Amino acid sequence: MSLDTSGVRVEGPDVERSGEVLTPEALEFVADLQRRFGPQRDALLAARATRRAEIAAARWLDFRPETAEIRDGDWRVPPPPPGLVDRRVEITGPTEPKMAVNALNCGANVWLADLEDANTPHWRNVVGGQLVLRDAVRRQLAFTTPEGREYRLREDGDLPTIVPRPRGWHLPERHLLVDGQPAVGALVDAGLYLFHNAAEQLSRGSGPYFYLPKMEGRLEAGLWRLVFDHAEQVLGIPEGSIRATMLIETIPAAFEMEEMLHALGSHATGLNAGRWDYLFSVIKVFREAGPDFVLPDRGAVTMTAPMMRAYTDQLVAVCHRRGAVAIGGMAAAIPSRRDAEANERALAKVREDKTREAGDGFDGSWVAHPDLVPVCREAFDAVLGDRPNQLDRQRPEVSVTAAQLLDVAGVPGGRTMAGLRADVEVAIRYLAAWLGGNGAVGIHGLMEDAATAEISRSQVWQWVHAGVELDTGETVTGELVRRVVAEEVEGIGELPRLDDARRLFEQVALADEFPDFLTLPAYELID
Structure with a gap:
C-alpha cells in the first residue's frame, strides 16, 4: 500500500482493514508527535553513547550525585488507576489474534499486549496489532482458523486490563515516513493506540495504560512524560489519565529507579523487573571492563544470584517508598499437556519463582502461558489474601550499593x-x-x-x-x-x-x- 498526505507517507504491503487505524486523522496525530519529539529522541540516543563511553572509561557505575535531592526527597507517584490496583497476575504475549483471545480469556488481571520484544515489526504485525487492540478494547475481538475453529472473548466477567508495550526508543518504523524520514517506532505504536483507544478506555472505566521498555535513565522517562502530556491535551482527555509502568531492564536504569519515577511524574504507576534484557545490558555496558564483568552460562544466572537479588530488592523498596507497584519477572515456562512429569517440573519451578517474588514484596508478576495463571495467582494469594497489593509493605532494611548491583564476579556458575x-x-x-x-x-x-x-x-x-x-x-x-x-x-x-x-x-x-x-x-x- 502507499498513502501520502500532509507530509506523512505510508509505504508497506497491503494489510486487511488497515483503513480502520491508518486514518488521515490518526496519521496526522502520529506525525505531530514525531515532529515535536523525534529530535529529542535522537538527542537522547546520542547521549546514550556518550554515557556508555563514560562508564567504559571508569569501568564503574554509581548513583548520580546530582540527583541525590530526588532520592532524598519526600514525594510519591499518584495512586494506581482503575484496572491497575490489583495486578497479581499479568500475562504477556504478542498482539496476534488467537493468542490475544486466549490471553484475554485466561483469568489474568492484566494483559501485556506486546508490540515490542514478542513482536516482529513486519508492517502486517504493526498494523494488525493495532487492529487487535482496537477490537479488544471494544470487546469485539474474534478469530477463526483456516480449519474453522473460532476464538472469541468470553462474555461473562471482567477481562484483563489491556496494557500495550510499544517499541523502545531506539527502533525506527521505516514504513511510516514523516517529512521523508522514518518515524520513531515507539511514537507510532503509542500514538496509534492513544488516538483510537484512549477515550474509549476511559469511557469503559479503565484508561490508556502502557509498559515502557528499554529506557536508560530519567531523561528518557521525562521524554515520555512530555509525549503523554501533549497527547492528553490534543485528545482532550483528563490530565494524568495516561499511566505507565516502566521496565527496569538496563543497568543504567537500575541506578535511576527513583529518578525515572519522578521524571514520569503524574503518569508513573510502577516498575517491572526484567531479566534477560537486564543481563544483556550488563554485558553491553561493561563489555570491555575485564574478567570481573564476564558472566557465566546465561542459564546459571538465576534471580537468586546476589546481583539479581540486589536489583529486585532495590526495585521493591523504591516502588513502595514512592507509592508505585512493583511487578516481578517473566515465567517463561510452557506447560506440557502431553508429558505429566515435564509439566510438573515446569509448574514447580514457576511456583518457586512466584512464591519468592510475592514473599519479597512484589505486587504481581508475569507469566507467558494461560496454564501458569493459576500457579502465579496461588503464590500471590497466599501473601496478599484479600488485599489488592502490598504497597503498604516497606523494605526499610534494603540499602543497596553500587558494588552489590555490579557484583558480576559473585554470580555462581561456570x-x-x-x-x-x-x-x-x-x-x-x-x-x-x-x-x-x-x-x-x-x-x-x-x-x-x-x-x-x-x-x-x-x-x-x-x-x-x-x-x-x-x-x-x-x-x-x-x-x-x-x-x-x-x-x-x-x-x-x-x-x-x-x-x-x-x-x-x-x-x-x-x-x-x-x-x-x-x-x-x-x-x-x-x-
Whole structure:
C-alpha cells in the first residue's frame, strides 16, 4: 500500500482493514508527535553513547550525585488507576489474534499486549496489532482458523486490563515516513493506540495504560512524560489519565529507579523487573571492563544470584517508598499437556519463582502461558489474601550499593561448552522465527522473545573478546563459534529463514565492534 498526505507517507504491503487505524486523522496525530519529539529522541540516543563511553572509561557505575535531592526527597507517584490496583497476575504475549483471545480469556488481571520484544515489526504485525487492540478494547475481538475453529472473548466477567508495550526508543518504523524520514517506532505504536483507544478506555472505566521498555535513565522517562502530556491535551482527555509502568531492564536504569519515577511524574504507576534484557545490558555496558564483568552460562544466572537479588530488592523498596507497584519477572515456562512429569517440573519451578517474588514484596508478576495463571495467582494469594497489593509493605532494611548491583564476579556458575551451544542454537532458532514474522517462540519448553537472542549473542561476543576458557579446556574464539554454529545448524535441520538467521547471528556475535541492538540489522532483513 502507499498513502501520502500532509507530509506523512505510508509505504508497506497491503494489510486487511488497515483503513480502520491508518486514518488521515490518526496519521496526522502520529506525525505531530514525531515532529515535536523525534529530535529529542535522537538527542537522547546520542547521549546514550556518550554515557556508555563514560562508564567504559571508569569501568564503574554509581548513583548520580546530582540527583541525590530526588532520592532524598519526600514525594510519591499518584495512586494506581482503575484496572491497575490489583495486578497479581499479568500475562504477556504478542498482539496476534488467537493468542490475544486466549490471553484475554485466561483469568489474568492484566494483559501485556506486546508490540515490542514478542513482536516482529513486519508492517502486517504493526498494523494488525493495532487492529487487535482496537477490537479488544471494544470487546469485539474474534478469530477463526483456516480449519474453522473460532476464538472469541468470553462474555461473562471482567477481562484483563489491556496494557500495550510499544517499541523502545531506539527502533525506527521505516514504513511510516514523516517529512521523508522514518518515524520513531515507539511514537507510532503509542500514538496509534492513544488516538483510537484512549477515550474509549476511559469511557469503559479503565484508561490508556502502557509498559515502557528499554529506557536508560530519567531523561528518557521525562521524554515520555512530555509525549503523554501533549497527547492528553490534543485528545482532550483528563490530565494524568495516561499511566505507565516502566521496565527496569538496563543497568543504567537500575541506578535511576527513583529518578525515572519522578521524571514520569503524574503518569508513573510502577516498575517491572526484567531479566534477560537486564543481563544483556550488563554485558553491553561493561563489555570491555575485564574478567570481573564476564558472566557465566546465561542459564546459571538465576534471580537468586546476589546481583539479581540486589536489583529486585532495590526495585521493591523504591516502588513502595514512592507509592508505585512493583511487578516481578517473566515465567517463561510452557506447560506440557502431553508429558505429566515435564509439566510438573515446569509448574514447580514457576511456583518457586512466584512464591519468592510475592514473599519479597512484589505486587504481581508475569507469566507467558494461560496454564501458569493459576500457579502465579496461588503464590500471590497466599501473601496478599484479600488485599489488592502490598504497597503498604516497606523494605526499610534494603540499602543497596553500587558494588552489590555490579557484583558480576559473585554470580555462581561456570562457562561451559553446553552453555555456548545453548546460546548459539536458541538464538538461531529464535532469529529464524523472528525473521519469518513470529516474535514469540516456544523453544525447549520456554517461551522466548527478542531478549533471548540479545543475551545469547552478547554473551558469545563477550566470551570471544574476553578469551574465555570453557570447561572443555577450549578457548572461545571466532573460529570455535563458527564451528559450533555449523554443527548446531546441521542439528536443527530444515527451518524457514535458517540461513538468514545463521548469517545474522554471526554478524552480531562476531563483529569487531559490538552492535547495540541486533534488531536493527535484523529489521533490514524483513518485508
